[in-house]
Amino acid sequence: MPDSTIRNEAYQADILHAVEADKEIVFVLYSILDDTEEKIKYALAQILDRRARADLFTPLYSCTKELIANAVKANAKRLLIDEGVITDPDDPIEVVKMIRSVLNEKSLLEYGIKAKEHRLSTRVYFKAEPERFVIEVINNVPLDGKDLKRILERIEKSSKYDSIAEFYMENPDPIAEGMGLGLSMVVVLIKSIDIDWRNFTVSTNGKDKTYARITVPLA
Numbered sequence: 001m002p003d004s005t006i007r008n009e010a011y012q013a014d015i016l017h018a019v020e021a022d023k024e025i026v027f028v029l030y031s032i033l034d035d036t037e038e039k040i041k042y043a044l045a046q047i048l049d050r051r052a053r054a055d056l057f058t059p060l061y062s063c064t065k066e067l068i069a070n071a072v073k074a075n076a077k078r079l080l081i082d083e084g085v086i087t088d089p090d091d092p093i094e095v096v097k098m099i100r101s102v103l104n105e106k107s108l109l110e111y112g113i114k115a116k117e118h119r120l121s122t123r124v125y126f127k128a129e130p131e132r133f134v135i136e137v138i139n140n141v142p143l144d145g146k147d148l149k150r151i152l153e154r155i156e157k158s159s160k161y162d163s164i165a166e167f168y169m170e171n172p173d174p175i176a177e178g179m180g181l182g183l184s185m186v187v188v189l190i191k192s193i194d195i196d197w198r199n200f201t202v203s204t205n206g207k208d209k210t211y212a213r214i215t216v217p218l219a
């Protein structure tokens with residue numbers, strides 16, 4: 001039996017035990033790796049199955065993946081600034097160019113190692129409570145007032161739409177690091193599964209953490 005099969009079975013049993021005991025599950029990431037994605041997928045599928053809400057899996061997994069990508073990118077941006085690769089964090093064109101340069105497999109790995117050394121983690125929490133399920137993604141860089149305001153405005157604007165294509169046509173974001181569509185996709189997806197868009201929040205402690213949270217009411 002190949003090693004990976006043995007490892008897979010071990011993690012699945014661990015996750016299953018935690019899910020069956022309704023324990024909080026946390027994944028700690030420094031980069032985006034297939035292995036971790038598999039574990040996160042497995043945990044989410046098991047939790048939703050247990051609540052007979054397997055129908056929520058695809059949209060919630062897409063949202064979780066997007067929030068992880070944003071968190072890992074924000075940590076990488078901090079490293080790029082600390083390393084002096086980004087010389088002017090207020091120059092959106094430079095920031096976008098540099099962030100995009102680390103968004104390939106090889107650089108993500110390299111930045112994952114650096115992120116670990118600098119304790120810039122991304123934590124994914126799955127909290128299955130009796131009446132709700134909370135997904136929280138936390139990364140180690142605070143948001144300043146200006147960024148938080150920009151993010152909250154985009155979330156609120158997206159809440160008026162049911163399609164990201166329509167949102168994008170009417171609200172392009174020239175200074176987003178990617179397409180600037182992730183947050184709107186989360187809003188549109190959670191609306192599509194009848195969850196109030198206000199159940200998606202982004203906040204910061206202003207010191208060393210940014211929190212992205214989705215609260216899923218469960219009957």
Ligand SMILES: Nc1ncnc2c1ncn2[C@@H]1O[C@H](COP(=O)(O)OP(=O)(O)OP(=O)(O)O)[C@@H](O)[C@H]1O
Pocket residue numbers: 070071074139143147151175176177178179180181182183184210212
């Ligand atoms: N966890 C976070 N920490 C810091 N900034 C964030 C975080 N999440 C989002 N942002 C900021 O919000 C902006 C918009 O996020 P959004 O996911 O909509 O777009 P994007 O990630 O730039 O592009 P896309 O998701 O389309 O690839 C980001 O460019 C980034 O500046």
Ligand SMILES: [Mg+2]
Pocket residue numbers: 066069070178181182183
């Ligand atoms: Mg994004």
